[in-house]
Amino acid sequence: MLEACFHQGAGLHRFMPQTPLRVLGVASPEYGAREALEALWHVCGALQKLAGPVLVLDGTAGESQDVPGLLHLLQQAPWQDRLAPSTHSSAALAVLPAARGLPRLLRLAQQAGAPPLQGLLPYFRAYGVVVLLAPAEWLAVLLAQTVTMPLVFMPPGEAAMLAAYHSAKQFAVHAGLTSRVVALLERGAAAQRAQAQTALDNLQRCAAQYLGGLVRTAIIEPHNPQDVQRLALQLLENAGTIEAVHGSASAPQTAPRYTGAFRSEALN
DSSP, X not given: OEXXXXXXXXXXXXXXXXXXXXXXXXXXOSSOHHHHHHHHHHHHHHHHHHHSOEEEEETTSOOOSSSOOHHHHHTSOOOGGGEEEOOSXXXXXXXXXXXXXXXXXXXXXXXXXXXXXXXXXXXXXXXXXXXXXXXHHHHHHHTTXXXXXXXXXXXXXXXXXXXXXXXXHHHHXXXXXXXXXXXXXXXXXXXXXXXXXXXXXXXXXXXXXXXXXXXXXXXXXXXXXXXXXXXXXXXXXXXXXXXXOOSGGGSOSSOOOXXXXXXXXXXX
């Protein structure tokens, strides 16, 4: 999945200007997980063609000794420029379990008085985009100091629409972020488009009344390359960035305040 790469000039790279790491938040689905994850896979493939290697930090998958992940990386010193995307296949998508690592990342940031995602940069600077897949209440904490537009997939069905609104509410209330809610159509199910548009209209009306209008919407068919490419471009335009902090003056003087649910997990 991930390879350690060494070369003679590796030590010089740390003195060169660093490119900001782009980050995208994707709310893990409560309903229609199969459809949503399939759509995410297609979108990540498009992102990889547009922006280079993509890494998914999967906050729904736990790390273990048999399946190491983000937690294990954070327990050791950063590998600096030695962690690189696999070169076996340009189409390969790197996925790293992160259910325990993301709370630890937050705790380390609190201790350092740094933005929540700052600790990812030393490990994943070689990637074009890092995708955070996690429950919306987690992402609202992690993305609170990032200018970005998290993604919420909405598969067909009333339960999925209510879950999408709940995720958008988490981002709006706890992070002040506008969400991009994307309705998913089944392959060849063009008749669903009118139903999906009605559901999105209802969601936007509720968001305008209760969330300050912090919602953008779209409809895609995940197997339609044009739909997926269009969405990928929109996501890149609104991706957050993690930049290197040079000197302690750039770090906040006090740790930010966080919502209780995620913070309690981070301290365990």
